[in-house]
Amino acid sequence: MTERRLLLATTNPGKVREIRASFKGLGLRIVGLAEVLPGLSFRERGRTFLENARAKSLYYSRRWDGLTLAEDSGLEIEALDRAPGVISARFARPRPSDERNNRKVLRLLAGVPAGRRRARFVCVMVLSERGRVIRTFRGEVRGTIAAEPRGTNGFGYDPLFFYAPLRRTFAELSEADKSRVSHRGRAARKTRAFLEEKGRARAVRRRALP
Numbered sequence: 001m002t003e004r005r006l007l008l009a010t011t012n013p014g015k016v017r018e019i020r021a022s023f024k025g026l027g028l029r030i031v032g033l034a035e036v037l038p039g040l041s042f043r044e045r046g047r048t049f050l051e052n053a054r055a056k057s058l059y060y061s062r063r064w065d066g067l068t069l070a071e072d073s074g075l076e077i078e079a080l081d082r083a084p085g086v087i088s089a090r091f092a093r094p095r096p097s098d099e100r101n102n103r104k105v106l107r108l109l110a111g112v113p114a115g116r117r118r119a120r121f122v123c124v125m126v127l128s129e130r131g132r133v134i135r136t137f138r139g140e141v142r143g144t145i146a147a148e149p150r151g152t153n154g155f156g157y158d159p160l161f162f163y164a165p166l167r168r169t170f171a172e173l174s175e176a177d178k179s180r181v182s183h184r185g186r187a188a189r190k191t192r193a194f195l196e197e198k199g200r201a202r203a204v205r206r207r208a209l210p
């Protein structure tokens with residue numbers, strides 16, 4: 001029997017690490033962009049996480065033969081009218097980096113009291129195959145923006161994202177603990193459950209063949 005392959009359509013190493021861990025033991029071979037579609041890149045132009053994830057997923061799924069999973073994610077801060085949102089990765093233009101993005105957030109929130117620093121991370125995953133969307137999954141997690149960065153794990157805005165139930169920023173959590181509560185962990189578990197179900201249905205169909 002041929003092994004099913006799932007293309008993880010992201011080049012962000014932090015996301016790849018987390019999603020791979022969430023899909024461990026799933027029975028699919030997870031492949032990366034560099035492995036199956038080297039040299040291709042997709043420019044995000046959408047106004048929502050869903051638009052971006054969908055466009056990205058379809059773009060890559062039209063160019064290869066297996067399942068494709070793309071995701072778009074980011075941070076929405078209430079006091080900044082949901083910025084940085086879809087431009088989370090590029091917030092501190094013209095030369096964005098995780099550190100500069102974090103500094104920009106802290107600058108914009110200077111003087112905003114603890115009670116008004118609510119934020120959420122959102123992740124939308126889109127699964128598709130040969131140019132057709134199969135299913136969309138969404139995860140989110142609520143927190144607050146800390147007064148200063150704390151912790152060295154994770155990536156992006158993790159050092160600023162304070163998660164009250166664990167009394168830690170995401171950068172102070174282990175990868176497993178972050179995954180249990182994070183936007184990406186939640187979306188990945190929904191995706192995983194769907195893929196498991198799909199895999200079972202496929203096995204039943206195969207057994208039914210004459």
Ligand code: IMP
Binds near residue numbers: 044
């Ligand atoms: P994109 O989905 O590639 O456009 O980038 C998403 C950006 O949102 C990342 O580069 C981070 O800045 C931020 N982001 C998304 N998920 C996380 C997370 O789990 N932790 C910290 N930052 C995140």
